Amino acid sequence: MKLSVNGPKILVRITALYEKLGGIFGNLVTQTTVSIFLVTLILIIAAWALTRRLSKRPGRVQVVVEKLVGMLYNLVSDTMGKHNLKFAPYIGTIFLSSICGTLIGMTQIFRSTTGDLSVTAAWALVTTGMVWYNNIKNFGFKAWLRGFTEPIVVMTPMNIVSEIASPVSMAFRHFGNVAGGSVLTALIYGALSAATHALFSWLPDAVLSVFPPILQVGIPAFLSIYFDLFSGFVQAFVFSLLTMVYVGGACPPPEEIPERPRKKRKKDAA
Amino acid sequence: MELFLNEFESFVGVNFWTMIFAWCNLIILYVFLRKLLFKPVKKMIDDRQREIDDMYAGAEKNEADAARLKAEYEEKLSSAEAESEDIIRTATRRAQLKEEEILRDAGVEAARIIERAEEEITLEKRRIINEAKDEVSDIALGIARAVIERDIDRAEHDKLIDDFISGMGDGND
Numbered sequence: 034m035k036l037s038v039n040g041p042k043i044l045v046r047i048t049a050l051y052e053k054l055g056g057i058f059g060n061l062v063t064q065t066t067v068s069i070f071l072v073t074l075i076l077i078i079a080a081w082a083l084t085r086r087l088s089k090r091p092g093r094v095q096v097v098v099e100k101l102v103g104m105l106y107n108l109v110s111d112t113m114g115k116h117n118l119k120f121a122p123y124i125g126t127i128f129l130s131s132i133c134g135t136l137i138g139m140t141q142i143f144r145s146t147t148g149d150l151s152v153t154a155a156w157a158l159v160t161t162g163m164v165w166y167n168n169i170k171n172f173g174f175k176a177w178l179r180g181f182t183e184p185i186v187v188m189t190p191m192n193i194v195s196e197i198a199s200p201v202s203m204a205f206r207h208f209g210n211v212a213g214g215s216v217l218t219a220l221i222y223g224a225l226s227a228a229t230h231a232l233f234s235w236l237p238d239a240v241l242s243v244f245p246p247i248l249q250v251g252i253p254a255f256l257s258i259y260f261d262l263f264s265g266f267v268q269a270f271v272f273s274l275l276t277m278v279y280v281g282g283a284c285p286p287p288e289e290i291p292e293r294p295r296k297k298r299k300k301d302a303a
Numbered sequence: 304m305e306l307f308l309n310e311f312e313s314f315v316g317v318n319f320w321t322m323i324f325a326w327c328n329l330i331i332l333y334v335f336l337r338k339l340l341f342k343p344v345k346k347m348i349d350d351r352q353r354e355i356d357d358m359y360a361g362a363e364k365n366e367a368d369a370a371r372l373k374a375e376y377e378e379k380l381s382s383a384e385a386e387s388e389d390i391i392r393t394a395t396r397r398a399q400l401k402e403e404e405i406l407r408d409a410g411v412e413a414a415r416i417i418e419r420a421e422e423e424i425t426l427e428k429r430r431i432i433n434e435a436k437d438e439v440s441d442i443a444l445g446i447a448r449a450v451i452e453r454d455i456d457r458a459e460h461d462k463l464i465d466d467f468i469s470g471m472g473d474g475n476d
Contacts, residue, residue, distance in 0.1 A: 038314055039311035039312075039314060040311050040312035040313050040314045040315075040316060041311065041312050041321075042308075042310070042311055042312075043308045043310050043311065043312060044306065044307055044308075045304065045305070045306055046304065046305045046306075046308055047304055048304060048305055056312060056313075056316070056318070057316075057317060057318055057319050058319050058320070060312060060318055060320065061320050062320070063312055063318060063321060065318075065321050066320070066321055066324050069321075069324050069325055069328045070324070070328065072328070073328045073331055073332050076332055076335075076336065077331075077332070077335045077336070077339070080335065080336050080339040080340040081339050083340070084339055084340055084343050084344060087343055087344065087347050089347070089350070089351055089354070091347075095347075098340075098344055099344055099347065099348055102340070102341060102344040102345060102348070103348055105341075106345060121341065121345075122333065122336065122337040122341040122342070123333055125336065125340075125341055126329065126332050126333045126336050126337070127329070129332075129336065130328075130329060130332055146325070149318075149321060150315055150316060150317055151316075151317050151318045151319075151321035151322045151325060152321060152322070152325045154317055154322065155321075155322040155325035155326050155329070156325065156329065158322075159326070159329065208315075212314065212315075
């Protein structure tokens with residue numbers, strides 16, 4: 034029996050680009066792309082359907098939605114501070130994208146978006162971009178660069194490495210958990226299929242070849258609760274939390290941001 | 304361009320286009336979810352919270368108003384009590400004054416009546432005495448006429464008797 038662990042299937046390849054630049058730029062659409070768009074579509078439709086009839090006296094659905102949104106805002110407020118509540122929609126978006134992207138893999142038809150390093154890397158880079166942008170916006174470019182030489186100049190290489198390491202670790206942590214889960218699930222399915230064959234080897238070969246791997250019923254469901262539901266939730270939470278912590282660190286309360294006269298003059302002029 | 308290849312990407316690898324699609328979808332999702340989900344729901348929560356706060360503030364204000372009014376009324380009530388006491392006291396005093404006045408007037412009146420009665424009595428007494436004098440003088444005159452059998456001058460006679468009686472009255476009074 035052969036069991037292969039593959040990346041996403043390639044659906045559209047631009048041959049010219051592929052020949053010149055290889056798979057990174059040549060493969061336009063993969064299974065992951067389909068899942069990404071599907072997740073976007075599902076979430077937009079769900080958001081539209083859930084908030085279609087908002088009223089001051091909420092129904093059951095609205096109570097749940099309000100509770101969840103309230104939890105999100107509370108979490109952002111607790112982690113990043115009240116002044117950073119404007120980031121709550123982004124945090125919620127990344128959380129929902131992550132958890133739905135993971136759960137869509139449970140269909141076995143679509144591949145988890147977060148099981149593709151490209152996606153988690155893209156999200157992690159967004160986090161890093163937000164951190165850098167806010168650092169430069171709040172403290173100035175020079176102060177941001179100077180931050181790398183603190184506490185002492187010798188630490189500079191290590192600071193740079195840690196700055197690069199944080200998005201890499203975020204991307205790989207999320208990707209690894211989801212992809213690892215899917216690999217384990219595939220292995221379990223394979224093992225259960227083999228076990229079924231071993232258990233019913235007394236049947237005639239003609240029957241055995243079409244005999245369903247009945248041991249696959251049940252056991253993977255319990256593993257899926259851990260690897261897809263629990264792990265998916267935890268990873269989405271961890272990714273959102275890390276984004277909040279990093280971006281929150283770059284956005285201190287307004288009173289702690291040092292005054293920069295140059296910036297102020299620019300604002301007055303505008 | 305090739306479609307639906309029977310090929311897979313590497314398990315751990317990065318695809319430039321997938322990243323672009325991930326970013327695009329993240330932006331789309333962010334815009335839509337913010338507009339459809341987070342903003343309206345958060346607004347609804349905040350609006351309701353504000354409404355509840357307003358209601359509580361209104362209730363507290365009403366309660367304070369009620370307490371203020373109650374205190375006001377109580378104060379008014381107590382002042383009214385004091386006022387009524389005052390009125391009663393004034394009325395009592397006035398009544399006492401009136402009583403005293405009436406009593407005094409009555410005393411005066413009674414005194415006056417007594418005085419007048421005494422005057423009347425005196426006058427009556429005098430009249431009766433005069434009548435008695437006249438009668439006595441008539442009797443005396445009769446007796447004297449009978450005694451001396453001659454008529455004396457009436458005026459002289461009256462004078463004689465008056466002098467006699469007044470001399471007698473003086474002695475008796």
